Amino acid sequence: MDNKNKCINNDQSFSDVSVNVNKKREKYLEWHEFFMATAFLVAKRSKDPVSQVGACIVNKENKIVATGYNGMPTGCNDDDFPWSKITNDPLESKFLYVCHAEMNAVLNKNSADVKNCKIYVGLFPCNECAKIIIQSGIREVIYMSDKHSHKVETIAAKRMFEASGVKYWQYLPKSEKVVIDFNEINWNRQSQVADTPSCNLQNEEVAVPPSWNPQSEELAALFSYKEDHDNHIVLSRFDSDIYD
Numbered sequence: 687m688d689n690k691n692k693c694i695n696n697d698q699s700f701s702d703v704s705v706n707v708n709k710k711r712e713k714y715l716e717w718h719e720f721f722m723a724t725a726f727l728v729a730k731r732s733k734d735p736v737s738q739v740g741a742c743i744v745n746k747e748n749k750i751v752a753t754g755y756n757g758m759p760t761g762c763n764d765d766d767f768p769w770s771k772i773t774n775d776p777l778e779s780k781f782l783y784v785c786h787a788e789m790n791a792v793l794n795k796n797s798a799d800v801k802n803c804k805i806y807v808g809l810f811p812c813n814e815c816a817k818i819i820i821q822s823g824i825r826e827v828i829y830m831s832d833k834h835s836h837k838v839e840t841i842a843a844k845r846m847f848e849a850s851g852v853k854y855w856q857y858l859p860k861s862e863k864v865v866i867d868f869n870e871i872n873w874n875r876q877s878q879v880a881d882t883p884s885c886n887l888q889n890e891e892v893a894v895p896p897s898w899n900p901q902s903e904e905l906a907a908l909f910s911y912k913e914d915h916d917n918h919i920v921l922s923r924f925d926s927d928i929y930d
């Protein structure tokens with residue numbers, strides 16, 4: 687594999703003069719790649735120090751209906767509950783508390799159900815998650831790693847999937863990496879300020895939408911902010927050349 691194919695990134699950005707802008711872009715993410723990458727991105731939310739797993743559930747129309755990652759149950763503060771695997775006190779093991787990614791995805795769905803859906807997971811589901819997957823009506827499991835294939839949990843999971851007709855297969859990525867680069871869209875070179883206040887603003891009072899936070903970092907770089915005696919927000923431009 688050459689370096690060119692090792693990752694998908696911004697090699698077709700607007701600044702790339704070699705791009706044929708009249709032709710369909712070629713290096714877009716394919717569906718499987720996109721959904722598996724979503725599962726991996728979701729896993730970044732996990733607080734687990736050892737294992738970060740994400741899951742992404744997709745319906746027949748290739749729409750994402752749920753995501754989940756391994757974490758403590760709602761209301762169980764992840765600063766208070768244990769993250770250790772093996773402890774002297776059996777009550778202090780994370781295994782008693784952590785909800786797996788697949789369980790969270792199924793329970794967090796934003797659709798009525800997940801019948802006939804597919805689930806993308808970084809790691810082959812354990813036996814407990816296999817039960818949830820089967821009972822929820824998911825019909826296909828796409829996984830990346832099967833590193834626990836020797837464990838009874840995985841063997842039992844496969845036994846149940848096979849008995850209940852849930853298809854499972856390993857996704858082998860075409861690219862080693864999918865890069866998310868926040869600079870790709872050159873956002874920091876563009877005006878991030880909405881039409882209100884106007885670009886001609888100079889020490890004038892402006893109407894500020896309630897949702898607009900004038901103390902945000904990006905606006906703080908452009909405007910000084912203060913409130914007058916009537917609690918009206920007054921913004922003053924630091925540098926009128928920014929928009930030139």
Ligand SMILES: [Zn+2]
Binds near residue numbers: 787788813816
């Ligand atoms: Zn599990």
